[in-house]
Amino acid sequence: MSLYKDLQAFYVQCTCSRSSKRFCTYKMLPLLVLLCTCLVLAMLILHLTVILETEENIYNVKEGMGEGETEQKEEDAGNVEEVIKLESLKDEAKKVFNNRPPELINNRDCQVHNFVFIKCMKCATETMGTILRRYALKNKLSVLLPRGINIYLGWPYMMESSDYRPSSSPSGNRYYNCLIEHAIYNASVMKSLFPHQTRFISIVREPWSHFKSTFHYFNMQKLAHIVSDTPLSTYLQDIDTYEKIYKSPEAASHRYCIPDRFSVTKNLMCHCLGMKTGFPEGMMDISKNSRAVQDFLNWTENEFALIMIAEYFHESLVLLKRMMCWTMKDIIYKRVNSAKYRYEENDGDQAIHQRWSRADYQMYNFFNESFWEKVIYQGKTFVQEVQVFTKIQNAVNVFCNFSTDSIKMDPMFNVTKTVLKIPTTKFSLDFTFTLEECELLSSDLLSALKEQHEEHSKYEDKDPPKRTC
Structure with missing residues (x-):
């Protein structure tokens, strides 16, 4: 005054x-x-x-993630330190992710139908695949599918036109709505097959737990002829020798879907995302050049709308739901292709693998950081939505008898022998889940999509390629 x-x-x-x-x-x-x-x-x-x-x-987001941490992690997956970058958020995240109020979250008019999912091998990608296939089947989308009985789209080679079926788009155009099966990311080829506003998404995993999962899934101990009580450590201590044995033509008859001279232990995730890693033979390899790897990651960040993190599966699904303007029911899932295994580790094992597959570690750290930037941008409601989704997913697990844990049904749900009723929440309209839908979560939807494609396009394979699977 x-x-x-x-x-x-x-x-x-x-x-x-x-x-x-x-x-x-x-x-x-x-x-x-x-x-x-x-x-x-x-x-x-x-x-x-x-x-x-x-x-x-930031504190509230991190605290909420701790409280709402999902129970879907594999037994051997380690705790991943959250790396949150205190800088301005990327413009692309602001364009793609809108902190939508509930009335827009529940608005089906804004949902996205066009997407390409790049499956990084052994990164919860088959579980993600069941979610996306179910969405494509329900909405009768034109899916880019492998020919014949193949399950891969040329993987681990670059996709070629001989690998996929023609579009089944009702309008008769050449575009597809979505791609879900294993394929190596190829920007020029894939963008020519999908509409302009198509969202590209993928998922990655902490490299050390990814290596252990890969070692188990591809039966590396047997195929590399390792006789040891500590096979994983033995492999790492003489990795060059055992890699040659595993990748040799002599092991081909037992090496399911993996061609000669291709490594499943070295920078596998980077290869799936399209990085030049020296395969096929004669191809350039940039994986040992940190600057070139970083340039590739910066480019990939601009190409993809979302790179999810397997260790934070529920958080990833809620981000996907918001980005695609889908419903809570669209992202319900059943875990598939997960296994329990335990390897005795020695000091220095992880350091050996980090040197061996260092581009994958660099990539994971980069996208883990990018992931949490997107989470922070969502605000406090994001934590609440993850917690609500976790309750719904647990209820579905109990109702469908998917869970072996003694999880009690939350009193917010109304359940009978044949129907689970989920009430309206701040983040989702009310919906029901039936026993028939439980069976759908466990079905081979790739076969169902192929049948749907053949019905719509009158397509018949005469000579499908067989480079891999």
Whole structure:
């Protein structure tokens, strides 16, 4: 109030007569200094407030993730340290992810039908595949499918036109709505097959747990002829020798779907995302050049709308739901292709693998950081939605008898022998889940999609290729 009175008196004195102009000129400079000082102080206070709010938001997100942590992790998956970058969020994240209020989240008019899912081998991709196939089947989408009885789209080679079936689009155009099966990312080829606004998505996994899963799934101990009580450590201690044995033509008859000279232990995730890793023979290999790898990752970040993280599966699904404007029911799943195994490890084993497959580690750290930036941008409601989804998923697991854990049904759900009723929440309209839908979660939907394709396009394979599977 005193500042206001001083300004008023000054104004009166300056405007009373011409004789006061000199006085006004003399007094003007300190007054301007005072006003500028007040303005600077106000801006500093505002900046400090924004910083405090940002730190509180980050704390709340991390705390909520701890409370709502999912139970879908494999037994051997280690805890992954959350790396959150305190910088401005990427513009692309702001374009793709909108912190939609509930009325828009439940608006089916905004849902996205066009997507390409790049399956990085052994990254919960088959579980993701069941979700996406079910969505494609329900919405009668034109899916880019392998020919004949094949299950891969040329993987681990680049996809060629001889690997896939023609489009079954009702309009008769050459475009597809979605791609779900194993294929190596190829921007020029894939973008020519899908509409302009198609969303490209993928999922990656912490490289050390990914290596152990791969070692088990592809039966590396047997195929590399390892006789040891600690096969994983034995393999790593002489990795060059055992890699040659595993990749040799002599092991081909027992090496399911993997061609000669292709490594499933070295930078496998990077290869699936399209990085040049030296395969096929004669191809350039940039995996040992950290700067070239970083350039590739920066480019990939711009190409993909979302790279999910297997260790944070529920958080990934909720991000996907928001980005695609899907419903809670669309992302319900059953875990598939997961196994329990345990390997005795020695000190230094992980360090050996990190040197061996360092591009995958660099890639994982990069996309883990990018993932949490997108989570932070969602705000506090995101944590709440993950918790709500986890409750619904647990209820479905109990209802469908998918869970072996003694999880009790939350009283918010109404259940009978044949129907599970999920009430309306802040993030989802009410819906039901039936025993028939439980069976659908366990079905071979790739075969169902092929049947749907053949019905719509009158397609018949005469000579399907057989490079891999």
